[in-house]
Amino acid sequence: MPNHQINPKKWIDLYSDYLFNYTISRVSDREIAQDLVQDTFLAGLKSMNNFKGEASERTWLISILKRKIIDYYRKINSKKGKAEVRMIYNDTENEGDWLEERVADPFDKNAEDKLQNSELGDAILNCLSKLPPKQAEVFKMKTIQGFETEVICNELDITPSNLWVIIHRARTAMAECLKQNWF
Amino acid sequence: MAKIRIVIPCDEANHVCDKTQYKNATLWEKIKLNIHLLYCRACREYTKNNTKLSKAIAKSKVECLDKCDKEKMKQKLEEAINEHRT
Numbered sequence: 001m002p003n004h005q006i007n008p009k010k011w012i013d014l015y016s017d018y019l020f021n022y023t024i025s026r027v028s029d030r031e032i033a034q035d036l037v038q039d040t041f042l043a044g045l046k047s048m049n050n051f052k053g054e055a056s057e058r059t060w061l062i063s064i065l066k067r068k069i070i071d072y073y074r075k076i077n078s079k080k081g082k083a084e085v086r087m088i089y090n091d092t093e094n095e096g097d098w099l100e101e102r103v104a105d106p107f108d109k110n111a112e113d114k115l116q117n118s119e120l121g122d123a124i125l126n127c128l129s130k131l132p133p134k135q136a137e138v139f140k141m142k143t144i145q146g147f148e149t150e151v152i153c154n155e156l157d158i159t160p161s162n163l164w165v166i167i168h169r170a171r172t173a174m175a176e177c178l179k180q181n182w183f
Numbered sequence: 184m185a186k187i188r189i190v191i192p193c194d195e196a197n198h199v200c201d202k203t204q205y206k207n208a209t210l211w212e213k214i215k216l217n218i219h220l221l222y223c224r225a226c227r228e229y230t231k232n233n234t235k236l237s238k239a240i241a242k243s244k245v246e247c248l249d250k251c252d253k254e255k256m257k258q259k260l261e262e263a264i265n266e267h268r269t
Contacts, residue, residue: 008264012257017247024246034252041260045267120243137250142205143240144247149207155250168201175232178239 004053008045013133015058016041017140018125019065025118026069036072040065127177131170138163139170191215196226204237 016037023033043064051060128136138156141147142163149160158166191199196219202208203216220227248256 012253016253020248021246038256042263045263117243121245124243124245140247144245164198171233175236
């Protein structure tokens, strides 16, 4: 009996934001990131039988996603031609497996800063996934995507005072959740 | 002339505080909030945490998917799941 179960139907709700956030910090293009995440889910579905349940579903999906991102870089660089690729590593000292490096967890110039920020992003998404779905949805639209109050009210069919009550609850819960590690 | 209310209850103060996080509060509301914060410790605490939360989110540059993009992804995955079964 595996320790972790796999259930593709829930993947989008559970992991899409997390995977997307992971991808976008590495490819910095929304559309490409979205495609890569979609590819990851499809690839995951195809190789579901290989899932042994040793790691969590999310970890397993991330490992697929990493390969997808590497493939993506490989593709755009083969289009560009080798000369350009080499420009990054024109001294022999630094020559290396640059593809893997780009996909690896960010660790360059402001490594400390960047790493902390991407961990903070993970923590925020983690806390967000613990909220009730409706609260999470409203909070996300208002805070992360920055929609205006009226837009959200129209979209979700709620009143502004309703929205602010939800926001208040969500913010209280989020602050509580993030308090332990980040405040 | 309507009487100008300077003292506001805590729930209203918190509401204004939430609005401030999204720059949705008016100047007068902000003044009232700050007067409230002078004497209310609980709301000071709330405001502090709330501001920290906003800063943390801004700093993390967290991004997430659009609702309709997500729906599209769901559909595609759903189709693939059905194909996978047959």
